[in-house]
Amino acid sequence: MSGGSARWGWTLLKLMVAVGVVWFLLSQGKLDLTLFINGAISFEIIVVALVCNFITFFFSALRWHVLLRSQKVVLPFSWVHSMTYLCVCFNMLVPGAVGGDAMRMGYAAQAVPDRKGATILTVFADRFVGLYALLVLSLLGILIAFSTVMAVTPLKFMFFVITVIVVGGPLLLVVLLILLPRIPWLRNYIDTPRPGRIWHLFNTVIDSVRHFVRAKGQLFLALLLSVLAQGFQVVSLIWIAMSLDMMTIPVQSFFVAAPLAWVANILPISPGGLGVGEAAFDQMCHWLQPVQTATAFGTVFFINRIFQMTASLPGFYVYIFYKKKQPSTSTTYTKT
8 A cells, every 4th residue: 555545544534533433422411412503593692602712823823833932933923823724724724644733844944944844843842842831721620629639549650640731741851951961971971963864863863852941931921821712712611611500510610621622632543633622522521521411522622623624714814825835034033
């Protein structure tokens, strides 16, 4: 089987998984078509959900812009904002082999050819910061709804894992950053230039890491922007649930369930996580219910997904009309 056939075969398999999961959710009452239609045509839900998603995309673009500046790469915010829409649009609406992040990397490399390695690495950093922010937001929600979470064994385990990652991860990184420069032979090994593409890639990564370490304030700002962006997504979910009279869990529980559902949504087993995020959100919400009811929480997540897709449609405009010329850039870079 050729590479192209294999990729499209994998895409078809993911579509089949999405269809299967959505059918299962419908058959189990976790997705309610009547509620979905009511939510999709409600003017107040449409306005609030779209506004929340536009704000999310704005903060997400600002986060990437900050990470680019931490690498001494200055691109116009309008260009970064457009590429963010392109990325979200292709990740959510185009079930092909090429994802939005891959396209973002390609356009970014064209925009800054003399710093394309570091620029591409900011896309990976952007994804990492976004994922870490989801865990931070979820941990904050768990601490607010602590007694409820501790009463559910799976959530108690998740609390332990999230705490280890959110707290232990940065501490481990700080220890490594302190200890590694104190090992002379390792420092000399890293700093000694060597020929070859592998070593060039290695040096690019090391150089970018050094820039990130020096830009601690910008990294913290990127994390804060990410938490704000995802916070507006939670607000959208809460508003949808309130408007459809589905608030059978406390408001703070949404800040536990939603981030963890978005983590599950990242799993590459269906296009854009379709069905997977809805199933995870529904299960989390039922665990957090003070009194068990048959509330179709997956519907809330699915309605918000539809408005995420709608809000990302300008990405198609960017793709169709984007001219392949370098934006006006300004880079200030000194290798150390």
